[in-house]
Amino acid sequence: MREATRLFSALSDENRLRLVFALRHGELCVCQLIALLGLAPSTVSKHLSILRDAGLLDARKEGRWVYYRLAGRPKVPILGKQVAKIFQSLERSPLIRSDDRQLEKICKENMDALCRRQARRAS
Amino acid sequence: MREATRLFSALSDENRLRLVFALRHGELCVCQLIALLGLAPSTVSKHLSILRDAGLLDARKEGRWVYYRLAGRPKVPILGKQVAKIFQSLERSPLIRSDDRQLEKICKENMDALCRRQARRAS
DNA sequence: GTCATATTTCGTTATATGACGAAATATAGG
DNA sequence: CCTATATTTCGTCATATAACGAAATATGAC
Numbered sequence A, B: 001m002r003e004a005t006r007l008f009s010a011l012s013d014e015n016r017l018r019l020v021f022a023l024r025h026g027e028l029c030v031c032q033l034i035a036l037l038g039l040a041p042s043t044v045s046k047h048l049s050i051l052r053d054a055g056l057l058d059a060r061k062e063g064r065w066v067y068y069r070l071a072g073r074p075k076v077p078i079l080g081k082q083v084a085k086i087f088q089s090l091e092r093s094p095l096i097r098s099d100d101r102q103l104e105k106i107c108k109e110n111m112d113a114l115c116r117r118q119a120r121r122a123s
Numbered sequence C: 001g002t003c004a005t006a007t008t009t010c011g012t013t014a015t016a017t018g019a020c021g022a023a024a025t026a027t028a029g030g
Numbered sequence D: 001c002c003t004a005t006a007t008t009t010c011g012t013c014a015t016a017t018a019a020c021g022a023a024a025t026a027t028g029a030c
Helices: A002-010 A014-025 A030-037 A041-053 A080-092 A094-108 A111-122 B002-010 B014-025 B030-037 B041-053 B080-092 B094-108 B111-122
Strands: A057-062 A065-070 B057-062 B065-070
Touching: A002 A041, A002 B002, A002 B014, A014 A030, A014 A041, A014 A065, A014 A080, A014 A094, A014 B002, A030 A041, A030 A065, A030 A094, A030 A111, A041 A057, A041 A065, A080 A094, B002 B041, B014 B030, B014 B041, B014 B065, B014 B080, B014 B094, B030 B041, B030 B065, B030 B094, B030 B111, B041 B057, B080 B094
Parallel strands: none
Antiparallel strands: A057 A065, B057 B065
């Protein structure tokens, strides 16, 4: 029961939904996700931690970098008609589309340039 | 996007999940749901309001009584493997089983006896 | 070893949320 | 009309949560 409420709670924040949708294209590094959301690294890290604890994400480390991906192979999510509609419309929502466009750019940048940008932003 | 977060937020509370599962058997009156959860009427009413605003429940009035039911015809909810597992295990969870047993008793009581019990509880 | 860097954890603050009781609203009976 | 009753809304309080910056941790380069 706690697992269920934890899962739904994990998905009840807009930024965390954005993370889940960003990762549907494939694995991303934390620094890329930070660039996408434009939030403090600590905030993004906390959000990712919540999603991972809820069983939605897996993570792997590569040197200093941590990559997150969706856990397993999620199918098209259905939770009754209402939710099916919501999820379909979510992919068409301006925010997710905007995220998708921004993600294209972010994925074209090399990781070093991205991380330098985060460092500059932090100061 | 707000609809999605509202829906997931609606399902992120244990008592609200219990309400949803209780209603999977069919329509119930608020006083029956109050008896099930053992919470204050105002709290149950608030929870039901959240679920209805999220599109999960429909309501109809019959005199002083308000009956709630699941909206439309929900199928077995799937939101990726993780959620499918959670929902399957939820139906086997001690809490939901206990609720099911208690619901049997509650549905055998006539509404008047139930409501008299709530009134006594309120004082 | 030192210094730099990416990420996570911790502590703080403002805001949101779940519980309750009281008040308001809607319906029924005499 | 008055009284009773079921439910909803409102206000309050304790607790949870999302944001941030600072500190801690882990990795890499020299």
